[in-house]
Amino acid sequence: MSSERPVTLADVAAAAGTTVPTVSKVLRGRSDVSAATRTRVMRAVEELGYRGRARRAAALSGGGPQLVDLVLSGVDGTWANRALSGVERAAAAAGLDVVVSVAHQPDDTWLARLLARGSRGAVVALVDTTSEQLAALAAARIPVVLLDPVTQPPRTVPSVGATNWTGGRTAAEHLLALGHRRLAVLAGRRRHLYSQARVDGFRSALAEADVALPETAVAHADWTRAGAAALAADLLAGPDRPTAVFACSDTMALGVYDAAAAAGLRIPDDVAVVGFDDLPEAEWVRPGLTSVRQPIGQMGEAALRMLLRISVDPLVPDAEAPREELATTLVVRGSTAASLAG
Numbered sequence: 001m002s003s004e005r006p007v008t009l010a011d012v013a014a015a016a017g018t019t020v021p022t023v024s025k026v027l028r029g030r031s032d033v034s035a036a037t038r039t040r041v042m043r044a045v046e047e048l049g050y051r052g053r054a055r056r057a058a059a060l061s062g063g064g065p066q067l068v069d070l071v072l073s074g075v076d077g078t079w080a081n082r083a084l085s086g087v088e089r090a091a092a093a094a095g096l097d098v099v100v101s102v103a104h105q106p107d108d109t110w111l112a113r114l115l116a117r118g119s120r121g122a123v124v125a126l127v128d129t130t131s132e133q134l135a136a137l138a139a140a141r142i143p144v145v146l147l148d149p150v151t152q153p154p155r156t157v158p159s160v161g162a163t164n165w166t167g168g169r170t171a172a173e174h175l176l177a178l179g180h181r182r183l184a185v186l187a188g189r190r191r192h193l194y195s196q197a198r199v200d201g202f203r204s205a206l207a208e209a210d211v212a213l214p215e216t217a218v219a220h221a222d223w224t225r226a227g228a229a230a231l232a233a234d235l236l237a238g239p240d241r242p243t244a245v246f247a248c249s250d251t252m253a254l255g256v257y258d259a260a261a262a263a264g265l266r267i268p269d270d271v272a273v274v275g276f277d278d279l280p281e282a283e284w285v286r287p288g289l290t291s292v293r294q295p296i297g298q299m300g301e302a303a304l305r306m307l308l309r310i311s312v313d314p315l316v317p318d319a320e321a322p323r324e325e326l327a328t329t330l331v332v333r334g335s336t337a338a339s340l341a342g
């Protein structure tokens with residue numbers, strides 16, 4: 001498309017093989033459009049770089065919908081509760097209400113509902129957003145901030161996260177200081193950005209200490225307790241089992257507890273365990289779980305404040321978007337102790 005004139009709805013319609021009213025329906029979140037047509041329109045919006053008119057002045061001045069959206073990958077567990085609490089605190093301070101949606105992958109009905117509401121903007125947490133979805137939000141002039149993005153976000157999309165690499169490194173340094181040299185890692189899904197960063201940080205500390213971490217000592221689970229328990233059972237089997245396990249989430253660390261109990265191993269005498277997140281469950285379990293604290297509530301607040309800033313002062317097209325990482329800290333409890341291995 002020539003840069004001499006802006007891309008129009010007619011251009012998008014022509015590229016998608018449909019009509020201007022249909023394109024308008026898609027960008028307003030109307031449900032009376034087939035899934036195939038919606039996909040073609042969103043792909044054309046992305047490929048052409050279409051941006052709608054700045055028709056949100058009423059909302060930004062206080063005369064429009066006083067709503068912001070929080071889109072979550074799920075509402076189970078305390079991670080989602082803490083994120084919601086942080087977003088709600090910042091929204092309440094700005095006089096806004098929060099609408100919560102769940103993004104059931106790969107279904108994108110959450111996007112249609114968000115477009116239809118005319119939201120001030122959206123914080124999207126732990127959701128693997130597609131380039132087409134982000135382009136549709138940009139075309140509708142709905143600002144978005146990714147909270148703990150699942151994959152590397154485009155340079156033009158703002159995000160808030162935690163110092164995952166540093167957190168993983170801190171976990172390794174703690175275990176090394178306790179004398180542990182046979183270590184294992186329970187990572188999350190391979191393509192998840194925050195999981196890989198935690199593993200990379202962990203590896204970096206081990207490499208500096210000249211401690212090996214074989215590929216067979218790194219298992220990729222699905223973030224669930226049951227899935228982690230099954231993999232941990234394999235890691236803890238045999239005479240050369242690790243004396244310490246780093247789990248990339250507290251939920252998966254609880255799976256290590258389950259596997260250790262089933263194998264007749266004591267925590268921390270037989271195997272030390274470190275988690276990540278420092279959810280309330282870390283304090284409830286016995287012994288208490290040593291965990292890398294991720295400031296989830298503050299991350300939610302920071303994401304909402306960033307969203308409000310860019311809704312009032314929109315980013316320049318194609319400009320580098322702001323990124324913010326909040327610090328992680330290690331909270332030591334009873335699940336880690338000095339290694340008893342000879």
